[in-house]
Structures are given as C-alpha cells and as structure tokens.
Amino acid sequence: MNLKLTTSIAKTHLLSRKKQSSIAALGVTFGIAMFIAMTAFMTGVNHLLEETMLSASPHIHIYNDIKTERPSIVEELFLEKKIIIHHQRPKLEKKNLRNASQIIHRLQEDKRVFGVSPSVSSQVFYNYGNLQLSGFVSGVNIEDEDRLFSLNTKMKEGSIEDLMMNSNAVLMGAGLAKKLNVHKGDRINITTPSGEIFTLNIVGIFQIGIGQIDDVRSYANIGTVQRILQKNKNYITDINLKLKDLYQSKKIAAEYAKTFNYKAEDWETANATILISFTLRNVITGATVITILLVAGFGIYNIMNMTIYEKMKDIAILKATGFTSKDVMLIFLTQSLIIGLIGGILGLCLGFLMSLGIEKIPFNTGGFLAIDHMPVNFAIKFYIYGISFGLITTFVAGFFPSKKAGRIDPVDIIRG
Amino acid sequence: MIVLKTSQVTKYFFSPEKFKVLDSVSFEVRRGEFLSLVGKSGCGKSTLLYVLSTMDTSYEGTVEINQQLLTGKSKDDLSEFRNNHIGFVFQFHYLLPEFTVLQNVMLPALKLAKYSKDEIESRAIEKLKLLGVYSQANKQANKLSGGEQQRVAIARAIINDPTIIMADEPTGNLDSANSKIVFELFDELSTNFNQTIIAVTHDKDFASKTNRIIEMEDGRINL
Ligand SMILES: Nc1ncnc2c1ncn2[C@@H]1O[C@H](COP(=O)(O)OP(=O)(O)OP(=O)(O)O)[C@@H](O)[C@H]1O
Ligand SMILES: [Mg+2]
Numbered sequence: 001m002n003l004k005l006t007t008s009i010a011k012t013h014l015l016s017r018k019k020q021s022s023i024a025a026l027g028v029t030f031g032i033a034m035f036i037a038m039t040a041f042m043t044g045v046n047h048l049l050e051e052t053m054l055s056a057s058p059h060i061h062i063y064n065d066i067k068t069e070r071p072s073i074v075e076e077l078f079l080e081k082k083i084i085i086h087h088q089r090p091k092l093e094k095k096n097l098r099n100a101s102q103i104i105h106r107l108q109e110d111k112r113v114f115g116v117s118p119s120v121s122s123q124v125f126y127n128y129g130n131l132q133l134s135g136f137v138s139g140v141n142i143e144d145e146d147r148l149f150s151l152n153t154k155m156k157e158g159s160i161e162d163l164m165m166n167s168n169a170v171l172m173g174a175g176l177a178k179k180l181n182v183h184k185g186d187r188i189n190i191t192t193p194s195g196e197i198f199t200l201n202i203v204g205i206f207q208i209g210i211g212q213i214d215d216v217r218s219y220a221n222i223g224t225v226q227r228i229l230q231k232n233k234n235y236i237t238d239i240n241l242k243l244k245d246l247y248q249s250k251k252i253a254a255e256y257a258k259t260f261n262y263k264a265e266d267w268e269t270a271n272a273t274i275l276i277s278f279t280l281r282n283v284i285t286g287a288t289v290i291t292i293l294l295v296a297g298f299g300i301y302n303i304m305n306m307t308i309y310e311k312m313k314d315i316a317i318l319k320a321t322g323f324t325s326k327d328v329m330l331i332f333l334t335q336s337l338i339i340g341l342i343g344g345i346l347g348l349c350l351g352f353l354m355s356l357g358i359e360k361i362p363f364n365t366g367g368f369l370a371i372d373h374m375p376v377n378f379a380i381k382f383y384i385y386g387i388s389f390g391l392i393t394t395f396v397a398g399f400f401p402s403k404k405a406g407r408i409d410p411v412d413i414i415r416g
Numbered sequence: 417m418i419v420l421k422t423s424q425v426t427k428y429f430f431s432p433e434k435f436k437v438l439d440s441v442s443f444e445v446r447r448g449e450f451l452s453l454v455g456k457s458g459c460g461k462s463t464l465l466y467v468l469s470t471m472d473t474s475y476e477g478t479v480e481i482n483q484q485l486l487t488g489k490s491k492d493d494l495s496e497f498r499n500n501h502i503g504f505v506f507q508f509h510y511l512l513p514e515f516t517v518l519q520n521v522m523l524p525a526l527k528l529a530k531y532s533k534d535e536i537e538s539r540a541i542e543k544l545k546l547l548g549v550y551s552q553a554n555k556q557a558n559k560l561s562g563g564e565q566q567r568v569a570i571a572r573a574i575i576n577d578p579t580i581i582m583a584d585e586p587t588g589n590l591d592s593a594n595s596k597i598v599f600e601l602f603d604e605l606s607t608n609f610n611q612t613i614i615a616v617t618h619d620k621d622f623a624s625k626t627n628r629i630i631e632m633e634d635g636r637i638n639l
Contacts, residue, residue, distance in 0.1 A: 005526050317510045325495075327495075
C-alpha cells in the first residue's frame with residue numbers, strides 16, 4: 001500500500017527532472033548494451049572455436065610416443081651415475097601399438113566410452129604434376145571415424161560410402177585439395193617415408209573447418225594404408241575415442257595411460273593453447289563490462305546524491321508530515337531502480353541490435369574456420385544476466401544515497 | 417480536556433558552546449484552544465515548537481499529546497504519530513514543487529491511508545474550498561503566490577483532522593491582507609471545528625486576537 005505511494009512520488013520526482021534521469025538511465029543503457037554485445041561476440045567466438053575443436057579432436061588419443069630419453073645400458077651397468085650419456089640417438093622403434101586389438105576390445109567394453117576409432121597414420125608427400133606437398137594419410141574404418149567426428153556432414157564432394165566401396169580411394173581435406181587443384185574423380189600420387197609411390201583415387205573432399213586438418217589430411221581405408229606401408233593387418237598406430245562425458249577425459253586418459261602403457265592424451269591437454277585463449281577472452285570481457293557498469297554506477301550514485309541534496313527541503317516536509325525514514329529511503333531507491341530498469345531494458349534492446357550488427361560484419365579467416373561472418377551468441381541467459389547486473393548496480397549505487405536521505409533530520413533543515 | 421502537556425522540558429545546544437535554550441518548560445493546552453507563543457527573537461519559540469511537534473527528540477522532561485507519552489518513542493513511531501495527530505504550517509510554506517496543489521494536500525492522507533483514494537481526493541477538495549484556493553487545485557504548487565501557498569499549506573495541515581495544528585510564524589512572510597486571511601482561517605477552524613492551534617508569532621495584532629498568549633523569555637515561559 002505504502003509502496004504504491006512511495007513509487008508514485010518517485011515517478012513524479014523522476015519526471016520532473018527528465019534530463020538528469022535520462023542521463024543516468026543512458027549510462028546504464030550503454031553499460032548493459034556493451035555487456036550484451038561483448039559477451040555475444042566473445043562467447044560466439046568461444047563456442048565456434050570450441051565446437052570446431054571438439055568436433056575434430058578426439059576426447060582421448062592413444063598412441064606410441066617415441067621416447068629419446070631412455071636409460072642406456074652403460075648407465076644401467078654403472079649404477080653410481082659415474083657415466084652419463086648425453087644426446088642419445090633415437091632407436092629404430094616401431095610406431096605401432098603392439099596389442100592394439102586387445103586395447104580396442106577393452107575400450108569397446110568400457111561403459112564410459114562413446115566410440116572408438118583405430119587408425120594407421122603416416123606422413124606422406126602428395127604429388128600432383130610437379131607439385132609436392134607434405135601431409136598425412138590416415139587409414140581408418142570410415143564408419144568408426146564417422147561415429148566420432150560426423151564426417152558425413154562435413155563432406156563437400158562425394159560421401160563416405162564412396163570410400164567404403166572403392167579400394168585405393170581417398171577422401172581429401174578441402175585445403176589440401178585446393179592447393180593441389182584436384183577434385184573428386186582425380187587421381188593423386190603419394191610418396192611414403194620409405195620412398196614408395198602409390199596412386200590413389202580421390203572419391204570425396206571433406207572440410208572440418210580447421211585449417212590444420214583440412215590442409216594436410218586425407219582419409220583412406222585402414223587396409224589401404226597398411227598396404228602402402230607394407231604392414232600387416234594388425235598394424236595400428238593410433239586409437240581415437242570419444243567419451244559419453246567429455247569432462248571425464250583427463251581422469252580416464254590417465255587411467256588408460258597406466259593400464260595400456262602408451263601415451264593417452266586428453267583433449268584439454270592437446271588443445272591447451274586454445275583453452276587458455278578462452279579464459280583470456282572471458283577475463284577481458286569481464287573486466288570491460290565491470291568497468292563500464294562501475295562507471296554507470298558511479299554516475300547514478302552522483303546523480304542520486306545531487307538529487308537528494310536538492311530535495312532536502314522536500315524530504316524534511318515529507319518527514320514532518322508523517323513519512324518514515326523507510327518511506328523516504330524507498331522513494332529514492334525506487335527512483336534508482338526505475339532508472340536501472342528502464343536503462344537496462346533499453347540496454348538489452350541496444351545490445352541486441354549491436355549483436356545483429358556484429359553478425360553482419362564479414363569475417364575472412366582465410367579458410368581457417370568454416371565461417372564468413374562474425375560469430376555471435378544470442379543466448380537468453382546473457383539478457384537475464386544483463387538486466388540483473390543493471391538492477392544490482394543501480395540498487396547498490398542508489399542504496400547509500402537513499403539511506404542517507406532516510407536519515408535526514410527534518411528539524412535541521414526546517415531550522416535552516 | 418487536555419490535549420497537550422509538557423513537564424519540565426529542558427534543552428541544551430552544544431555548539432558553539434553549551435547553552436540552555438529551553439529551561440523547565442511546563443504547560444498544558446486544552447482542546448479547542450487557539451494559543452499564541454510570543455517573545456523576543458532568539459528566546460527559543462521555534463525550538464520549543466519543534467520539541468512539541470515530536471520532530472526534535474533531544475530534550476529532558478516529558479511531552480504528552482492526547483494522553484500519550486511521546487518522550488522516548490522511536491523516530492518512525494513519531495513519524496506515524498505526526499501523520500495522525502499533528503498538522504504543520506511553517507513560515508516558508510514548504511509545498512512540494514513537483515506536485516500539484518491537490519496532490520500536496522492529499523499526500524499526508526495517502527500516507528495515513530485511512531480513507532480510499534477517492535475519498536481522500538474529495539476531502540482534499542473540501543479543504544481547498546474551505547480555504548478558498550480550490551480554483552488552483554490542479555496548478556503546480558510552485559506557481560502560486562505566497563499567500564495562496566500558505567493557504568494550501570494549511571489545507572494540508574488539516575487534511576488528517578489533526579489533534580493539534582502547530583504553526584511557526586505562519587504570517588511572517590505575508591502582507592497584512594494575506595495575514596488577515598490566514599488569521600481568520602485559524603480563527604474559523606478554532607471556533608467552528610473546535611480545532612486546537614498553537615502558533616508562534618511576532619505579530620502583536622495576531623497574538624492579541626487569540627484565546628491565550630504564552631510569553632517566552634530566555635527559554636522560560638511566564639504563565
Ligand atoms: N542548531 C542550533 N545550534 C545552536 N544554537 C541554536 C540552534 N538553533 C537555534 N539556536 C539558538 O537557540 C536560540 C533559540 O532559537 P530559536 O530559533 O528557537 O529562536 P526563536 O525564538 O524562534 O527566534 P525567532 O523569533 O528569531 O525565530 C537562539 O539563540 C539560536 O541562536
Ligand atoms: Mg523562530
């Protein structure tokens with residue numbers, strides 16, 4: 001009941017000082033608009049990168065890490081470390097996972113695992129006419145690989161079925177195909193590390209959206225690559241897998257490394273640099289937004305203080321005629337909150353328009369990412385955060401001056 | 417019936433130095449009395465009135481209004497008490513400039529919330545008519561002449577049918593014609609509505625026409 005009265009007094013006060021009220025509200029508007037636009041853009045970028053990264057990287061990658069550092073026989077014989085060997089040369093080690101089929105079997109049994117895709121990878125040279133480019137060819141069971149990375153949705157030409165139905169066939173990364181100037185149906189010669197030359201048929205072109213992959217990789221059937229490398233059917237170099245819960249990756253990777261005694265790398269470790277850039281972007285966004293809201297908050301604090309100073313007489317008269325400290329405080333706090341609410345809602349609208357504008361800006365990643373405009377995130381939750389920040393800021397900024405107004409002693413003012 | 421009773425009210429000011437501004441003030445006011453408080457400038461009239469009005473709470477002794485002891489009550493309780501029982505008129509009329517005349521009169525009643533908004537509005541109109549400023553009802557309060565504003569302030573003071581009207585030099589800022597109008601209004605309220613009024617004044621003529629005069633000197637009253 002009283003709230004209705006104090007609110008209507010607050011409204012009259014605000015309307016009688018339209019200019020000051022609008023300036024205070026505009027401060028909030030710009031703060032919230034910046035918040036919306038910045039978070040929309042920053043999280044848009046983060047999501048895009050995360051999605052592209054996660055769609056292309058396995059949650060856990062198991063492979064045989066070649067170790068140069070190993071205890072030498074000399075060192076083992078002279079246990080008191082009297083002899084130390086520097087700069088050991090790598091041994092000729094096989095790059096494969098020796099008990100691959102057992103490992104795969106055990107992974108497939110594991111209930112936490114979503115999918116497993118074994119592969120044979122080799123560095124190769126792609127020859128097309130005079131052009132020679134270095135890259136990789138991955139021999140996979142294309143259906144397993146598709147389960148992990150949804151390859152079918154990333155095909156620009158051809159399809160994964162074409163790979164299954166043809167021998168000596170490859171699916172080539174879009175960037176690589178562009179450099180080599182080849183298309184579906186062309187043939188390509190590759191040279192293996194041991195110098196053999198093979199001819200493969202290009203049956204499709206895929207684009208994952210990450211340059212580092214699209215520019216160097218092609219997929220072939222596992223048997224094809226084993227044959228190219230002159231290895232037998234058990235020769236597997238890498239096992240990629242995805243988990244049902246990707247946030248368990250670190251823990252499970254450590255567990256696998258211990259049981260299988262091979263390197264097991266989780267996606268967070270593999271993509272540490274990208275993840276750091278996420279954190280940095282979030283910090284920058286947070287710092288900017290807090291600064292803007294702080295400035296808006298101080299603006300409101302000042303304007304409220306000024307208003308209360310100007311309204312001393314009115315406050316005295318209200319109190320003399322029976323309004324309590326709480327009523328007076330509510331009158332001014334309500335003004336502050338109305339400023340916050342109106343400024344905030346306008347800010348959300350402006351922020352939305354700014355986000356729409358950002359989305360229209362062309363963005364050339366040079367083929368690094370599969371987008372041509374700035375990525376923008378329109379998630380509702382940022383609008384809810386935005387208006388909450390606005391209201392909290394104006395509440396805090398208005399609270400102390402309002403409290404002061406509530407404590408004004410009418411006798412002091414009326415005595416003059 | 418006694419509506420106001422003070423006993424041994426003493427008050428000090430501490431700056432610039434300790435100084436007794438009210439000295440053992442004890443008196444009673446009966447219902448319907450129109451009382452004027454006179455004395456030299458600086459003798460403590462306004463100070464006494466603020467104590468009586470419950471706005472000033474730092475004093476010794478006791479103040480009772482309507483048989484209720486007010487000394488020692490909390491500020492918010494006193495605000496509510498003022499809302500209900502005390503109507504104020506000041507030398508400077510102190511209307512709220514953003515509000516219309518009608519709204520100014522209605523505000524204390526809206527705060528009291530004893531009647532519905534419509535009833536309050538018609539009561540406010542009735543008071544404005546009584547004081548002859550109804551024609552100005554929808555004007556912005558600061559667009560009125562001083563005399564008109566003072567009449568609006570009186571309308572505001574009586575909107576909640578207060579036990580006592582307290583006025584500090586209500587005519588101090590008005591010309592003789594307007595002073596006469598204000599006096600007549602008070603007189604009418606007192607005789608026709610049995611309204612208790614305490615008015616501080618320097619105006620000998622004004623004081624001489626009231627029911628009773630209390631004279632102050634150096635913080636004491638001479639009964
Ligand atoms: N806040 C204060 N602090 C210290 N002394 C004060 C304060 N207010 C008033 N005084 C002093 O107290 C005395 C009484 O002041 P008060 O305002 O009550 O006088 P008054 O009788 O109303 O005078 P006037 O007729 O001029 O209005 C004066 O000497 C004045 O200087
Ligand atoms: Mg005085």
